Amino acid sequence: MAKETASASTELKIKQAARKIFMQKGYAAARTRDIAEAAGINLALLNYYFRSKEKLFDIIMLENLQQFIEGIKEILNNRQTSLEQKTETIVTNYINLLTQQPDLPLFVLHELRTHPKEIISKIDRDKFIHRSYFMQQIKDAAKERKAASINPLHFLMNIISLTIFPFVASPIIQNIGGLNQQDFNALMEERKKLIPKWIKAIMQKK
Amino acid sequence: MAKETASASTELKIKQAARKIFMQKGYAAARTRDIAEAAGINLALLNYYFRSKEKLFDIIMLENLQQFIEGIKEILNNRQTSLEQKTETIVTNYINLLTQQPDLPLFVLHELRTHPKEIISKIDRDKFIHRSYFMQQIKDAAKERKAASINPLHFLMNIISLTIFPFVASPIIQNIGGLNQQDFNALMEERKKLIPKWIKAIMQKK
């Protein structure tokens, strides 16, 4: 019993340390020694638990992607909420997540480029976003209502662009605007209410 | 004479190869041997011309940043063009640039995180964006016209987010939408006209 909790906790410690180091430095620049040190354990122990750096990375990356995807899966397919409500929930959820883990999107996107596309195919294997009720609502809004006709893909791109990109480009934005971390977070907090408004304005038939 | 052109061309060849490899793999994963091979020269020659991997990287990165910044400097300070015209020009220019070099923004942003902030401070040393005529126009529009009051920083973030992020996230977007490279480029081409419209809609006083 004590054995299992001990091993479970060291495994968790390693994973947490790995997540931190990988996200800070990226896969290539992250050294297994850094991760071991951050986890407070020996380098050999890391390989004992996870076989190799790449195996460990795959696990971390998969968990990150799930965090990204699972977080919006039920939102997109909720039949009870309007398009406006979904937008607001998505924006709020992501801004909350990224305020806690600002390095997450850049890490995922960068490694997605470099690494073989095995990872990419895992993202949306069954095209659930494409088939989601959310997508149907966008199409319907364009037809039934007086909303402007818009490619649903543009619509989705707009929401995630407006929400995520500021975090990706935060070093530049903070530099341009002369903002410290707190100022920046406050600005992102503002966007929780602004982005849904803007999205609505975009949809308005001109 | 032949000597100088030869050395100039090899220097250029190395830089072009370095830009390619660095952008594909990132600084840490890019090997100097890869760059040398891509340039069709010997590894030692690379160090003969540029002293070290880091020196070469600094040069490439600086050129990339300049490409990014210089491209909008005169646009932002043009006293003859309206806010709408500036928006359209910025969007068109960046979409053209990124269609040619889709890896550029992710590379810059990723390395900006990892590397010491010396680089960051070079981006907008004299705060020219903040002082630009463009920024003044945004403030004026909010006051004088009937436009909605908007933090100029939000305005700027919106334009670059809507323009640049789709390129950064293109692997995901192409996967979700089931798009090949040509489809994706066509979608980005559409955005040249759409984004200015959307920005205008956002500015509209509701």
Added chain:
DNA sequence: TCTGTGTTTAATCAATTGATTAAAAAATTT
């Protein structure tokens, strides 16, 4: 043609780094 300067290469070095191994330590079982 010879000399000197700049260019290029092959070979090698030294440091880093992912991974392994064998042994010690701790925990669990009998």
Added chain:
DNA sequence: AAATTTTTTAATCAATTGATTAAACACAGA
């Protein structure tokens, strides 16, 4: 408490990689 299994470590290996060196090469001017 002894035996067995699991966990942890120190030491080491082997491959990679950025960088250097010394020698060969090209080419200009004398």
